[in-house]
Amino acid sequence: MDYKLLLDTAVMAGEILLESGAETWRVEDTMLRMLRMSGLKTADVLALTTGFVVTLDDPSMDSMTVMRSVESRATDLNRIHAVNQLSRDFCEGNIDLDALFHRVRDIYRAKSEIKKNLIAMMATTAGFAIMFGAGFYEVLASALAGFISGIGVYGGKKAGMQSFLVNCIGSFLLAVTSILCVHYLPGTMDLNVIIIASIMPLVPGVAITNAVYDTLHGDYISGAARMLEAFVTAAAIAIGVGLGMLLLRPLVR
Template sequence: MIMDYKKLVDTAILAGEIMLKSNAETYRVEDVMNRILGISCLETSEAMVLTTGLFVTLDDPSITPITEVKRIRNRDTNLNNIDKVNSVTRKLTHGYLTLDEAFNELKKTEEAQYKPFIKGLGTSFFALFFTLLFGGGIFEALVAWINGGILVTTSKLERRINLGFFIHNVLYSLIAVLVILIFSRFVFSDFNVNVTITGTIMPLVPGTAITNAFRDTLRGDYLTGGARILESIVIALSIAVGVALGLVIGGVIR
């Protein structure tokens, strides 16, 4: 079968890049890329995925070998992209899509699904409902909701001026803690500060990263597992620094 192998490798790289950027597990990314490469039926096809980059090679006695490397810099969980890539790959390997069609479909996946307003509402209600879940009352939840709104604003700012996640997390948790302390001191008399802080930082907390870290490690992907464990500790550190700073400025701890 004659096939545009270059295009095939490009498609595999693109699919892998989108999935890795959306925080899919590494074994799933490797699986998807190997499936795409598999339709060439060549002797050697290998995909290797790390948290920060991916490598593809395709070789056969009949062609010159193709190798591509892609570096991944920023990652942000996006389940919709994972789902789309998955369905495009399924259609491609079952022959419902040609290679060019699949490539174009993949190019289109990076469009956002929700309007910014809906996503902002989702983020702020995330903080609100988790405060309720951890035993906060209606006032605590409302303050957490306000903080969720602040998070939407700060993350928009972060994307615009490219602060990096560490500084952003420190700044956000600092501001959020100050807001909570202001409310607890001047507005409400009986106010549970700890529960509110918990709910407020919930959207940032690295829960997914640490669970995925353990899954990867148990599967034998030690590099990715280790990287993810480190990632979650660094995220937790950034939040803790922000919260501690806020509490120091607010005079709660010395």
């Protein structure tokens, strides 16, 4: 077996999982399962929320250690599922190492499609508005606010901004859009419903869930870090919405 290729494949898989919002215990477990297929004496992985260290070692070879830092994180359950399924197929012998490497690399290189993301933002915000009992124009305003917020978030990420600023920008834009829709669209609309429905895609629910999972699995550092990350994200959303409402205070009714 090509141990260098196996290590590179496991490293790519770990990066994908961390960037996609996977729990640290899942990252360690997935990488370890791949690495143990080598049959070498030592296969260790230490994963944190911002990166990981992985080592392959055996008396018959020189030790190989790789460290990766992961700066950007989002939530992409589809990528997590794809990597998990590939690792299962590899461990069960359904695919060989070369096929595993190329398929993981394809996932690693794939770029998110902005059109699909924006449509998903609109559908999500509109769906939450319906769930909250909103009327037609409120649903329309929520979808529009989600669309504008999605553009802001995408632009901030493309510009390399920190996640705190990205969430501030996204929540600020949705607040401004919501207020303008309430003021200019016909009919009586509830601004609170529109804003609450619009911020749902930004709410760090997955981060909080992962923090609990990591803590229960004994990863206390990662659990605490994710909980702090969720708090900072929530604070950014609150600041952005507050600034938007403050800016258009005369229009708020």
